[in-house]
Structure formats: C-alpha cells, structure tokens
Amino acid sequence: MLDVKDLRKNYGPVTALDGFSLHVSAGEIVGLLGHNGAGKTTFLDIVANQIRPEAGSVTIDGRKPAKAGELLGIAPQHLALYPAMTVREHLRLFGGVAGLRRAALRSATEDVVTALQLTECLDRHVGTLSGGQQRRTQAAIALVHRPRLLLLDEPTAGADPETRQALLDVVKQQAGDGAAVVYTTHYLPELADLHASVAVVRNGRVISRGTSDELLAGLPSEVTVSFDG
Numbered sequence: 653m654l655d656v657k658d659l660r661k662n663y664g665p666v667t668a669l670d671g672f673s674l675h676v677s678a679g680e681i682v683g684l685l686g687h688n689g690a691g692k693t694t695f696l697d698i699v700a701n702q703i704r705p706e707a708g709s710v711t712i713d714g715r716k717p718a719k720a721g722e723l724l725g726i727a728p729q730h731l732a733l734y735p736a737m738t739v740r741e742h743l744r745l746f747g748g749v750a751g752l753r754r755a756a757l758r759s760a761t762e763d764v765v766t767a768l769q770l771t772e773c774l775d776r777h778v779g780t781l782s783g784g785q786q787r788r789t790q791a792a793i794a795l796v797h798r799p800r801l802l803l804l805d806e807p808t809a810g811a812d813p814e815t816r817q818a819l820l821d822v823v824k825q826q827a828g829d830g831a832a833v834v835y836t837t838h839y840l841p842e843l844a845d846l847h848a849s850v851a852v853v854r855n856g857r858v859i860s861r862g863t864s865d866e867l868l869a870g871l872p873s874e875v876t877v878s879f880d881g
C-alpha cells in the first residue's frame with residue numbers, strides 16, 4: 653500500500669531525512685518510534701503531499717502522493733480544528749471534501765462517532781470540548797471517508813487513558829478492515845497494544861525494524877523509550 657524509497661529532505665543546513673525507506677502493507681500497523689527531530693513528521697508530510705523531498709520516491713497503492721489524496725486519512729500532531737464549528741460540521745466538511753455524498757456521509761458519521769465515543773458531542777462546538785474529545789474529533793476526521801492509508805502523528809498526545817484506549821481500539825479495527833496504518837508515538841507500550849511492527853527512526857532514516865517485543869529485548873542503546881504510556 654505504501655512504498656517509500658530513499659527519501660532525502662533538507663531544511664537549509666538541517667538534514668531532516670537522509671535515506672528514509674519504509675514499506676507498509678494493507679492491514680499492517682507500523683509504529684514510528686524516535687526522538688524529537690528524528691524526521692517522523694517530515695516523512696508524514698511528504699507522504700501527505702504537504703512538502704516535496706529533494707530525492708526519493710513515494711507510492712501509495714501505485715500512485716504518487718499528489719494523486720492519492722482520497723486514499724489518505726491524516727491526524728496531525730497539532731490539533732487542526734475549527735473551534736466555532738461542531739463535530740458534525742467538521743465531519744460534513746472533511747467527508748465532503750473526500751467525496752462522500754449525503755447518505756454515505758450520514759452512515760459514516762454515525763459509525764465513526766460511535767467508535768470514538770463522540771455521539772453526545774456531535775452538535776457541540778469543538779472549542780467547548782475537552783482535550784480528549786478534541787483528539788477523538790481529529791481522529792474522526794481522519795477516518796470518516798474510510799481511508800486505505802492512515803497517517804497518525806502522535807494521535808494520543810496529551811490524551812486521557814479512556815481516549816487513548818478508544819483511539820487504539822479504532823486503529824486496530826481499521827487495520828482489521830484492511831487499512832495500512834503509520835502511527836508515530838513516543839510510547840512503546842501503545843505499539844505493543846496495537847501489535848504493530850515498529851520502525852525506529854534516527855537522524856532521518858529507519859535504523860531498525862521489528863516487533864515491539866523484539867525491540868524491548870534489544871533496543872539500540874541510543875534509543876530511549878518512555879514507558880509511562
């Protein structure tokens with residue numbers, strides 16, 4: 653589903669990606685684990701066609717990122733919501749942009765708000781919701797059009813345990829339905845919960861790949877992982 657080869661990206665003198673390669677199959681969850689500044693968000697921005705690399709290639713189900721918009725569901729690290737719009741209005745807007753028509757949008761909205769425990773928030777302005785409810789709204793936007801590739805950048809950052817579990821359960825469900833998932837986090841236990849394949853990112857490239865159990869047994873010494881998740 654996602655095939656990334658040898659990406660290179662510089663920001664002026666800063667090398668953000670230096671030979672970043674990754675393959676993610678349909679139904680697979682790949683966790684990206686790495687320090688701040690390792691290059692995870694830059695990689696996701698290139699896949700999402702937000703920025704262009706200097707070199708390397710990305711294909712999403714055989715398409716270039718510029719032609720793959722409707723295949724993608726994206727939850728950015730920093731919340732990108734409109735405080736004066738309701739949850740329903742967000743889903744209508746973003747589901748519509750992704751091409752959902754009225755009946756499909758209605759049933760997709762119901763499915764996604766049920767899965768993310770947002771039913772009671774549906775007609776509330778997002779600015780009045782708790783941080784956890786806003787996180788779940790961001791995930792709902794990513795999921796509403798049933799994307800084939802999900803890009804989730806620290807989707808549980810700052811989330812309460814209930815929100816975190818709801819998000820993890822939904823991600824598992826999406827992968828079970830055949831979506832490919834890229835999930836960045838600083839919490840290895842989340843990746844264990846997801847039964848994810850883990851790619852450790854350092855200095856702009858993937859330096860090792862394995863299951864979370866394998867990584868727990870033999871993490872490279874330079875990789876530090878938080879266990880407070």
Ligand code: ATP
Pocket residue numbers: 663666667668686687688689690691692693694695729
């Ligand atoms: P975090 O876990 O903090 O989100 P990350 O792994 O997502 O980090 P990136 O945000 O991709 O890392 O950053 C990779 C490198 O590129 C860092 O050194 C960062 O400072 C630099 N960088 C990222 N975006 C820009 C930008 N717009 N301008 C200049 N430098 C940038």
